Amino acid sequence: xxxxxxxxxxxxxxxxxxxxxxxxxxxxxxxxxxxxxxxxxxxxxxxxxxxxxxxxxxxxxxxxxxxxxxxxxxxxxxxxxxxxxxxxxxxxxxxxxxxxxxxxxxxxxxxxxxxxxxxxxxxxxxxxxxxxxxxxxxxxxxxxxxxxxxxxxxxxxxxxxxxxxxxxxxxxxxxxxxxxxxxxxxxxxxxxxxxxxxxxxxxxxxxxxxxxxxxxxxxxxxxxxxxxxxxxxxxxxxxxxxxxxxxxxxxxxxxxxxxxxxxxxxxxxxxxxxxxxxxx
Numbered sequence: 001x002x003x004x005x006x007x008x009x010x011x012x013x014x015x016x017x018x019x020x021x022x023x024x025x026x027x028x029x030x031x032x033x034x035x036x037x038x039x040x041x042x043x044x045x046x047x048x049x050x051x052x053x054x055x056x057x058x059x060x061x062x063x064x065x066x067x068x069x070x071x072x073x074x075x076x077x078x079x080x081x082x083x084x085x086x087x088x089x090x091x092x093x094x095x096x097x098x099x100x101x102x103x104x105x106x107x108x109x110x111x112x113x114x115x116x117x118x119x120x121x122x123x124x125x126x127x128x129x130x131x132x133x134x135x136x137x138x139x140x141x142x143x144x145x146x147x148x149x150x151x152x153x154x155x156x157x158x159x160x161x162x163x164x165x166x167x168x169x170x171x172x173x174x175x176x177x178x179x180x181x182x183x184x185x186x187x188x189x190x191x192x193x194x195x196x197x198x199x200x201x202x203x204x205x206x207x208x209x210x211x212x213x214x215x216x217x218x219x220x221x222x223x224x225x226x227x228x229x230x231x232x233x234x235x236x237x238x239x240x241x242x243x244x245x246x247x248x249x250x251x252x253x254x255x256x257x258x259x260x261x262x263x264x265x266x267x268x269x270x271x272x273x274x275x276x277x278x279x280x
Contacts, residue, residue: 004016004239004243006200006243006244006246008081008123008153008174008175008200008246009123009152009153009172009174009175010174011152012081012122012123012152012153013079014052014053014081014246015050015051015052015053015264016239016243016245016246016247016264017051017235017239017246017247017249017260017261017263017264018051018052018053018054018055018202018246018247018248019043019046019051019053019054019055019248019249019250019257020055020056020204020248020249020250021043021054021055021056021057021060021065021066021068021069021250022056022057022060022065022250023250023251023252024039024042024043024060024064024065024068024069024250024252025060025061025064025065026061026064026093027093028092028093028094029059029060029061029093029094030061030090030092030093030094031061031064031093032061032064033064033068033252034252035252036068038252038253038254039068039072039252040068040071040072041254042251042252042253042254042257043068043069043072043073044072044073045254045257045258046257046261047073047077047080049257049258049261050261051261052079052080052081053081053083053246053248054069054080054081054082054083055083055084055085055177055202055248056069056082056083056084056085056116057084057085057086057088057127058084058085058086058088058108058111058112058115059085059088059089059090059096059127061090062090063111063115066084066112066115066116067115069082069116070115070116070117074116074117075117076117081122081123082116082118082121082122082123083121083122083123083124083125083155083175083202084112084116084121084123084124084125085124085125085126085127085157085177086104086105086108086109086112086124086125086126086127087099087100087104087105087108087126087127087128087129087130087138088127088128089104096128098127098128098129098130098131099130100126100128100129100130100132100133100137100138101130101133102133102137102138102140102141105126105138105141105142105145106141106145109121109124109142109145109150109151110150112124113150119149119150120149120150120151120152121150121151121152122152122153123152123153123154123155123174123175124142124145124146124151124152124153124154124155125154125155125156125157125175125177126138126139126142126154126155126156126157126167127157128157128158129156129158129159129163135163135166135167135170136166136169136170139154139166139167139170139171139173140170140171142154142171143170143171146171153172153174153175154171154172154173154174155173155174155175155176155177155200155202156173156175156176156177157176157177157178157204158177158178158179159176159178159190160187160189160190161189161190161193164176164190164193168197173199174199174200175194175199175200175201175202175246176190176193176194176199176200176201176202177201177202177203177204178190178201178202178203178204179203179204179205180201180203180204180205180206180238181203181205181206181207181208181234181238182208182219182234182237182238182276182277182280183208183280184205184208191241191242191244191245194242194244195242195243195244199244200244200246201242201244201245201246202246202247202248203238203245203246203247203248204248206234206235206238206247206248206249207231207234207235207249207260208234214230215230218279218280219233219234219276219279219280222272222275222276222279228262228263228266229259229262231249231256231259231260231263232259232260232262232263232266233263233266233276234263235247235249235260235263235264236263236266236267236268237268237273237276237277239263239264240267240268240273241273
C-alpha cells in the first residue's frame with residue numbers, strides 16, 4: 001500500500017491510493033451485482049490492504065454500492081474516510097442526469113447518511129453541476145448541510161476552473177474529482193489549480209475505463225525493467241504525476257483489486273515517468 005499520504009481539508013489523512021465503488025453494482029451501474037458476496041469481499045479486502053479512502057455515490061445502483069459498503073464494513077474502522085456524491089438522478093441503467101435542485105440534494109444527503117450508517121459524511125461531492133440551477137444554490141445547500149453537521153467537507157466533480165472559483169466564493173471546497181488518466185489529460189489546468197490551492201485531485205477512470213490495463217495497450221512496450229502490469233503502471237504514473245493525486249481504481253474482483261493495489265509499491269524515476277507519458 002502507499003506510503004505517501006494526502007491530507008484532505010486539513011483533518012482527513014488518507015493513503016494516496018483509494019477505492020472507487022462504482023463497479024460494485026450490476027450492469028449499467030444499476031441494481032445488484034452479479035456476485036454480491038464477491039463485492040463484499042472486495043470491500044473488506046481493500047481495507048485489509050490498507051485502503052482508507054472509499055469513494056461512492058448515491059447514484060451507484062442507486063444506493064447499491066452504499067449498502068454493500070455498510071454491510072461489509074460497518075461499524076467502520078477508525079480512520080476510514082467514506083466520500084460520496086449527490087446531484088445525479090438515475091432513471092435507468094446507463095442513464096445519468098444532473099439534478100441539482102437544493103431540495104433534491106438535501107434528500108440525497110439524508111439518504112446517503114441512512115444507507116451508509118453515518119452521522120456525518122466526511123467528504124460530500126457534487127456529482128455534476130446542474131446547468132438548470134445556479135451553482136451558488138447547489139453549493140449553498142451543501143454548505144447549509146455542513147453547518148448542520150451532516151457534511152464535514154465539500155468537493156466538486158467534473159468541473160473547470162471557473163466553476164471552482166464560483167463554488168469557492170460560496171463555501172470551502174477541499175477536493176475536485178475529474179476524469180483524468182494517461183490517455184485523457186484534458187484537465188491539466190484543473191490539476192494545477194488543485195495543487196496551487198491545496199485541493200485533493202481525485203481522478204476517476206484512472207485506468208481509462210480499463211483500456212490502459214489491456215495486455216496489448218500502449219503501456220506494454222514500456223514495461224521492461226518493471227515486474228508490473230499495464231494497470232499498475234498507469235496508476236503508478238498518476239501517483240508520480242502529482243502529490244495532490246488520489247486515484248480511486250474500482251473493480252468487482254478481489255484479484256483485480258490486489259493487482260491495482262500493487263501499484264503503490266512501484267516507484268518510477270523521472271526518466272521512466274517521461275517514457276510512460278510519451279507512450280500514450
